[in-house]
Amino acid sequence: MRTIAIGVLGLGNVGTGTLQLLRDNRDAIEARVGARLDVRAVLVRDPNKPRDVELGGARLTTRPADILDDPEIEIVVELIGGLDPARDHVLRALRAGKHVVTANKALLAERGEQIFAEASQRGLAVFFEGSVAGGTPLLRSLREGLASDRIEALTGIVNGTSNYILDAMTRTGARYEDALRAAQEAGYAEADPTLDVDGSDAAHKLALLALVSFGVRVDPGAIHREGVTGIDPFDIKTADELGYVIKSLAIARRSARGVSLRVHPTMVPKTHVLAGVHGSYNACLVESRALGRSLYYGRGAGPMPTGVAVVSDVIEVARLITGRASHEDAGARLLPKSGAQPERVDPLPLDELECENYLCIHVPNQPGVLGRCAACLGRHGVSIKRMFQEAPRGDAPVSMVIFTESVPERSVAAALAEMSTFDILSRPTDRIRILDPDTID
Ligand SMILES: NC(=O)c1ccc[n+]([C@@H]2O[C@H](COP(=O)([O-])OP(=O)(O)OC[C@H]3O[C@@H](n4cnc5c(N)ncnc54)[C@H](OP(=O)(O)O)[C@@H]3O)[C@@H](O)[C@H]2O)c1
Missing domain, CATH: 3.40.50.720 (NAD(P)-binding Rossmann-like Domain)
Structure with missing residues (x-):
């Protein structure tokens, strides 16, 4: 032989x-x-x-x-x-x-x-x-299994370390630092976890997914990325109470205008299939024209x-x-x-995105503060869907939670930029985009 x-x-x-x-x-x-x-x-x-x-x-x-x-x-x-x-x-x-x-x-x-x-x-x-x-045969499935179809979008949990950390925070209420330490002790995070937790590893994978799925080459440095380091136990708890879990998602979508690619923490409805991806597992929900949605799930490392x-x-x-x-x-x-040789493209600017958002504004417990923040959002065309505030405890700052309607990214960015100049904020506003289960966007 x-x-x-x-x-x-x-x-x-x-x-x-x-x-x-x-x-x-x-x-x-x-x-x-x-x-x-x-x-x-x-x-x-x-x-x-x-x-x-x-x-x-x-x-x-x-x-x-x-x-x-x-x-x-x-x-x-x-x-x-x-x-x-x-x-x-x-x-x-x-x-x-x-x-x-x-x-x-x-x-x-x-x-x-x-x-x-x-x-x-x-x-x-x-x-x-x-x-x-x-080990999940994702690329082979995209390349061979869907060879007769046209892939329109992918929404993936492609970094097991970030998923493990967010999952641990959700299960135990731990702070990010403690969940990271537990992940390192369990062998799910490197001694230097930077590339995993800042979204860079997921951006690399998203660039390869775009290559195989859309036939385009993208500079991974041009992919918008936000890591999981800023996620707070309060965000996780609030998400849970309102029927969401927070996941770090890598999202790719193509349209007539181009290709949009992004990696960021996302509030996912608990009923959504990606909400059930726990620990270090990976999953990718693919939307293709003829097949519709298909899910690829398995161990993402080891x-x-x-x-x-x-x-x-x-x-x-x-x-x-x-x-x-x-x-x-x-x-x-x-x-x-x-x-065919892949075309080199720039991802669409994030400005073009429209989605609902979770905002958590940290302010002193004083009259007029709420109105000032709400007026700022209104000035930039950010409509509020619901809002609430935890019960004040003495003079401690309060966390004001706002869910926005689906609004353009640029409006939210402008409102948050203006709000960041307010002298009343006790710390920067937390913002997490919300997944729309109907569009997987
Ligand atoms: N770990 C995972 O679960 C996983 C999952 C998917 C993809 N990957 C990818 O797979 C690749 C390998 O990852 P890994 O986790 O197996 O890495 P690793 O455990 O750090 O192993 C790296 C190996 O390469 C050797 N090496 C490193 N630099 C070298 C050099 N300059 N010259 C000669 N040998 C060198 C090391 O030698 P010594 O043993 O002598 O130090 C070691 O055996 C990476 O690209 C990673 O992104 C890893």
Whole structure:
């Protein structure tokens, strides 16, 4: 039987799961591919670190050239993470004629144009199922399962760390800092969680979802993002009392005017399907023209779940090599349908968005304050749907809660900007957009 040699860059969480699955399912994979998959070498930083997986015949190396310059290696699996040196390794692998599998969303969202162009020119594959929603076969479903449909919108919980934190705050009433610490202790948040909690990781994934679903390339830096760090237990409790949960959503929608992309905390009605996505799970609600709504749900991270996605990609690439799958323009197969090069677009400005909002204004318990804030909202055309205030306790500031009608983003922004100049605010106003269950917007 033919052997396909593989080089793996990185043996951390995902690398370990990947090697484990390749070993555990060796016979089934061989039967599917028509070749034996042989991991020749694994690149790491520290060769003396204890590893949680049996390496078999693979050797650990700290020299990238042992993989990238080995003419026998046909598939390089990049699981180092980050931009550098991952980008150089991936480009070097492609230039040496090797197919690439990666779970690195930051790399593909930030530097994908160069990488995909290099792959496409050479008829090589760059597959990246593990980069969005971990093991849940979301990209494959969008690319293959919905190939006969037109995807109009996606609303996703694509960052398990943020979801875990918000979920813990909802269940226990914990403050953000305490929920983050619990997430770190449970292994659901990195020591430096910045990219997860500030919305950057979700923005990277949203850029890849827009590429696969809409065939457009977007600079992830241009995607509007708000993190979960400002969410207060009072917001969570108020949301709960009024029938909502707060979720960090990544939302993509295309219209005749263009593509809108955004990541921000959102109040989701408890009856909505995304309200039931708990802990570190991921989910993506897709709206496509013919099928309507479909939901993709599963574990968004972890060695074995992400390993499942990576190994599925390795199998697909290996089938291209053995001729069991079509080799025709493998580099473009990740692109939607036709394989046409994606158009580079700027996301629509957020100003164009209209939605209902939750505002929590923190003010002293004094006569006239309410009227001043309400008048400010009115001046900017922000209509109030309902409002209430918690019972005052002595001289302590009170939290005034306002739900707005569906109003343009620019009106809310202008009202909040004016209000921020008021000397009466005891701290900045909290604002959370509300999901409209009818439009999934
Ligand atoms: N963790 C998840 O659940 C998850 C889910 C989806 C996608 N991803 C993506 O998968 C990728 C890998 O994530 P991970 O969590 O597995 O990372 P990780 O646990 O930090 O592992 C990184 C591995 O790469 C090696 N490495 C790092 N820099 C290197 C360098 N300059 N030269 C050689 N080796 C280097 C490390 O070597 P040492 O072991 O010697 O330190 C380690 O084995 C990332 O792109 C991440 O975004 C992860």
